[in-house]
Amino acid sequence: MASINTNIAAMTALRSLTSTNDALTRTQDRISTGLRVSTAADNAAYWSIATTMKSDTSALSTVQDALGLGAATIDVAYTALDEAKNLVIKIKDKLVAAAQPGLDREKIQTEITELQSQLKGIADAASLQGQNWLSVDSSAAGYTATKQVVSSIARAAGTISVQTISINTAGMVLYDNSATADGILDSMRDAATGAVDPAGTFNIATLNISALTDSVAHMAILDGYIKGADRAITDLAAGATTLGAAKARIDIQQTFVASLKDALEGGISQLVDADMNEESTRLQALQVKQQLGIQALSIANSSSQSILSLFK
Template sequence: MSSIMTNTSAMTALQSLNSTNKSLDQTQARISTGLRVATASDNAAYWSIATTMRSDNSALSTVQDALGLGAAQIDVAYTATDKAIKVVDEIKSKLVASRQPGVDRTKVQSEITQLQSQLIGMAASASFSGENWLSVDSSAASYSSTKTMVASFTRSGATVSIGTISINVDSSKLFDASATAAGILDTESTTTNGNVDYSVSTLNISTLTDSADDLEDLEQIIGTVDGALKSMATSASDLGAAKKRIGLQQDFVSNLMDAIDRGVGQLVDADMNEESTRLAALQVQQQLGIQALSIANQNSQNILSLFR
């Protein structure tokens, strides 16, 4: 039946064209944004998962920054300790040289005093972001010998947790201002014969003579300095191991962030090869739909010829 009131062919052609235009808009949006799922209306489940994963990745980026700060703090402490070891080694060499009878120990002490001042200055300047692990005051209310740094962000279902790396720096301190504790370089010992209290940072050999008792005390002082060297070497080794661990964690977090990015991409990224092919097909369908609609609209004009 031919009718001028209802053009079935035009209605069908219009519906087909509208569907093609809608698909074309969707494809163009995917090509423009590079995303197959850009909003929750595209795919609510995938969009929700991707949003959560992106949020977690942002948290991991902050974790990476925290690890960087921790690595820098350890590096400062390690560098200062390493340099201090060389200074203490120099003090030890001068003490060994002063063991030789007839040596002017006053002049040797003058050099040692300068080295001792250098040690104090190095420890005091080993500060990063307001924290100093080498020159401390353990009696302060805010002091803690265990330093923690954020190392991971973990999600398990609806629960999130923050992982940390703990480092005990009590054995790494070189100086401690507390009256009840001491660091490696200000731990006091007492000479056996002279009953003189001393530490690596305060020892004074200018008054020692070539007597048997004084030489025995000098050897004792050398032994104390050598013990401090061993403690500092152990401290530097511990700091180096901690820095290595943080470096490994930094690499892991970086790789984990890349893996999450890839996972999000699998969920929401558009396949540009597929979308470009689809775009070309839809453009052809759009042109054909327009032509089909034009032909369907001409059917009503054909009815006029029946009344001529």
């Protein structure tokens, strides 16, 4: 039935054209943003998962920064500790040379004193971002010998937690300003064995040979100094080994975090990114469909005009 009140063909054509325009708008949005899920309305489940994964990816970027700072702190401490070891070796060499009868030990002590000053300067300078692991005050409020480096994040049952790498610095402290504790260089040592002993008579930081003579008693003291320097070198090497192991672990963790971040970003892409090949093909198809819809609507609208010919 032909009617001037209701144009069924035009209504159908309009609904089809509206649907095509909506699909075309969505496709254009996907092409312009590169996302097929950009809001929760597009796909609530995928959007929620991707949002959580994006949050974790951002947190992993912060973890990478923390690992870099931790590695730099270790590098500073290791460099200073290694140089301190070399200086103590030089002190030991001077002490061995001083064991030769007839040498001017006062002049040798002048050199040793300079080395001792250099050791203190190195320890005090081994600081990064306010952290110094070699020259400390263990009696200070909040001090702890176990240092923490943020290493990763973990998510379990919807709850996120921060993971850390612990580094025990107690065995690498060179100087400790506490009245109840000492570092490797300012610890009192036994006069006979050179071992750390609170009741000892000397330490590497302040030992002085200028007044020693060639007497048997003084040579025994000098021998204790040599043994003390040798034990200090062993302690310094152990501290450097601890730092080296921690640095190696951080390097491994940095590689893992980078790989984990890449994996998360890949997962996010699978959930929300648009396939540009598919979208470009769909766009062209919809544009053709839109043109056909406009033409169909035009034909449907013009059909009412044909009724006028019946009255001529």
